[in-house]
Amino acid sequence: MNYQPLIDELRKSQYEGTSDQQAADICNALTVRVACNVKIVDVLKYAVDQGIYGKVNADAFDPSLPRDQRIAIWNIKGWVDNPSNPSQVADMTSQTAETMIADLVQYGYATQDQAQELSAMGFKTIRWVEHVGIGTQSADLIRLARDVLNGAAAKRALWTQQNIDRYNSTQAMIDQYKHGDEELVIDGNL
Numbered sequence: 444m445n446y447q448p449l450i451d452e453l454r455k456s457q458y459e460g461t462s463d464q465q466a467a468d469i470c471n472a473l474t475v476r477v478a479c480n481v482k483i484v485d486v487l488k489y490a491v492d493q494g495i496y497g498k499v500n501a502d503a504f505d506p507s508l509p510r511d512q513r514i515a516i517w518n519i520k521g522w523v524d525n526p527s528n529p530s531q532v533a534d535m536t537s538q539t540a541e542t543m544i545a546d547l548v549q550y551g552y553a554t555q556d557q558a559q560e561l562s563a564m565g566f567k568t569i570r571w572v573e574h575v576g577i578g579t580q581s582a583d584l585i586r587l588a589r590d591v592l593n594g595a596a597a598k599r600a601l602w603t604q605q606n607i608d609r610y611n612s613t614q615a616m617i618d619q620y621k622h623g624d625e626e627l628v629i630d631g632n633l
Contacts, residue, residue, distance in 0.1 A: 448575035449588045463582035463589070470580045473571035480532040481564045487523055489561065496523070498552045515546035535565025 449470065452458075458466050490496035502508055503516050522533075522543060533540060544561050547553035553561070572578055 446577060446588055446591070449577055449580065449584075450592050452571075453585070453588055453592055463585040466585045466589075467580040467582050470572060470585070471570065474568050475571050475574045476566045476568050477574060478534075478536045478565055479567045481535050483523060483531050483533050486533055486535070486561070486564060489564070490523070493553070493557055495547060495553050495557065499547075512550050515543070515550060519543050519546065533565075535562060540565070 452470060453466065457469065461469065487496065499516055499519055502512075503520060508516075522539070541562070544553070544558045548555055548558045572580055
């Protein structure tokens with residue numbers, strides 16, 4: 444399991460001074476909105492329940508409507524009524540879906556609120572720990588992640604000090620032979 448997302452999360456300032464249990468509670472309560480496919484039957488049910496689909500169907504064969512409106516109607520009907528869609532799901536975040544939803548509002552078949560509800564069907568809110576694949580966190584798991592985080596920070600500091608020491612010792616050897624520059628020696632105190 445990759446705990447890097449948890450380690451990255453624990454670096455945020457909101458976790459400073461929190462106990463391991465408090466940090467676990469915060470992580471477990473975090474949510475994210477993610478795009479998801481929606482069953483077309485659910486979209487159709489919403490449209491029927493809201494009276495949208497009835498209005499679209501009523502105008503489907505009205506030749507007096509402007510050409511662009513008739514095209515929008517048939518695009519919507521074709522998308523919803525398409526028997527050749529084997530998955531029977533829709534990506535409500537796609538450009539196609541967004542265009543059809545905008546057409547519903549433009550031609551008076553749906554209100555702006557209804558359009559927002561249709562668009563929102565393409566998203567769901569899930570727990571952050573599920574989204575990043577680490578599962579519910581406990582105080583013990585937070586402690587392990589913090590140990591990794593603190594160990595990594597200590598290791599980076601050690602590497603930095605080692606690099607400075609190596610550079611200074613190399614520079615000192617060069618200086619012994621009067622080829623180095625004394626001003627290039629780095630102060631080893633971090």
